[in-house]
Amino acid sequence: MTTGNDFTLLWLQAGSCGGCTMSVLERGGAGWLEELRRFGVRLLWHPSLSEETGEEARAILGRVERGEERLDALLIEGSVLRGPEGTGRFDMLAGTGRSMFDWVRALAPRADYCVAVGSCAAFGGVPAGAPDPTDACGLQFSATEIGGALGADFRSRSGLPVVNISGCAPHPGWIMETVAALALRCFTAADIDAFGRPRLFADHLAHHGCSRNEFYEFKASAEDVFERGCLMEHLGCKATQAVGDCNQRAWNGGGSCTQAGSTCIACTSPGFEATRGFHHTPKIGGIPVGLPLDMPKAWFVALAALSKSATPARVRENARSDRVARGPAPGAEKRAGAEKKK
CATH class of the missing domain: 4.10.480.10 (Cytochrome-c3 hydrogenase, C-terminal domain)
Known part of the structure; x- marks a missing residue:
């Protein structure tokens, strides 16, 4: 059961292999979706898990973009592909006529928190490897250089930069524990390191x-x-x-x-x-x-x-x-040394 006070989460997949989604699905004995529910998190949409498709999915994105649907956390999985020539058309969101690059820039300012799930979304990752013909980058970093798809000065409505749950793929606990901290409104700038990584694992x-x-x-x-x-x-x-x-x-x-x-x-x-x-x-x-x-x-x-x-x-x-060729035997090596001296 959900209420108007639920913490809303929207998950989008950019230039991704889907490994981060596969990782988080292992979370918890009852499953990730049940764990979200227990923390009062309402999943607005996930391209691989949600029932809504086509017009229904486009309607959800449209409501969020227009500010008609509250968005607490925007989670992006995968690199943002800016090519060719800054158009982002190497990665189009099917049925919308718009690039994922465009959608990310449109929705991120609407979110209280913007989260990069995986090293691709955080820093560019594998798609950004040389020679990088797609001009792939992370949400706020290109490797170690700050900037990325949203720019160095981007801050979500909470005042935080992008939270980078890096890893290829990240541990499911890193993802869920970060989401839980955000949902409980107890996640601050002190909880991330210089690369925006949650200190729950980065320390x-x-x-x-x-x-x-x-x-x-x-x-x-x-x-x-x-x-x-x-x-x-x-x-x-x-x-x-x-x-x-x-x-x-x-x-x-x-x-x-x-x-x-x-x-x-x-x-x-x-x-x-x-x-x-x-x-x-x-x-x-x-x-x-x-x-x-x-x-x-x-x-x-x-x-x-x-x-x-x-x-x-x-x-x-x-x-x-x-394999273990020799197991520990207290005193054995000392005795062996004594025998050698004889």
Whole structure:
């Protein structure tokens, strides 16, 4: 049951693969739509989930644009395609004769909050990768450069810039928790970082809670993707450089990228799509170019050398294996060392 006091939400899909929608549908035991209802959120329209199509859908957009339907939150999934030559006609909203670029600029000023769902909507994402023939961008950023489809000075009716729930795709919890905070009117400028990302996930690193942290601490590194060791030194993992609590909350009931054997590609970061070789760590003089955030290079080199010199044989062996080759046995290594001395 809905009332006139419901928090209204309109979701549009621009240059998108639909992955953000697929992600949020996993949210909650009862499903995302039920969770929205529990927080008093009324979904005005979603192109993949709503029953309204054709004339009915156009009527909803028209009422919002004219100010006849209150819009609390406008959520955009996917990059805004501004080409060719600023017309936006590479991405037309079917049946309206207008580009998604035009619709975004028309509806955003009507919303109390404007939210970019996913790194494409936030920063341009994969569609904005070079050579970018469609002139794709995010709502308020093009990679790290502020501006985007709405401009650097855009503020929604609440006074906030675009809220960027980045990620490719973002965790369903990030989306729903942000929407819930907006619906409860307890989300402020203090709750986003310099790139507009909600601090509920942006105040963490993907590295936090990683199941491979013991290998990282001893710099016991994997050299092939099927091995259990740390993926940073050789295989391009950016978990120590990427914001997100990915390893602290379950995805689809359990797991994360690094737990599944894949490296972190920093998909919450602007410009991640420009990375050359996701499973390769660029190095200069044998030292990884991308070091953990806030750690001076000299400190990392010194700590890495010290850690490697202290690596237990068990950790070193397991790092290069696809399974636990040697389990922990208290005192075993000490006894082994004593035997060697004899």
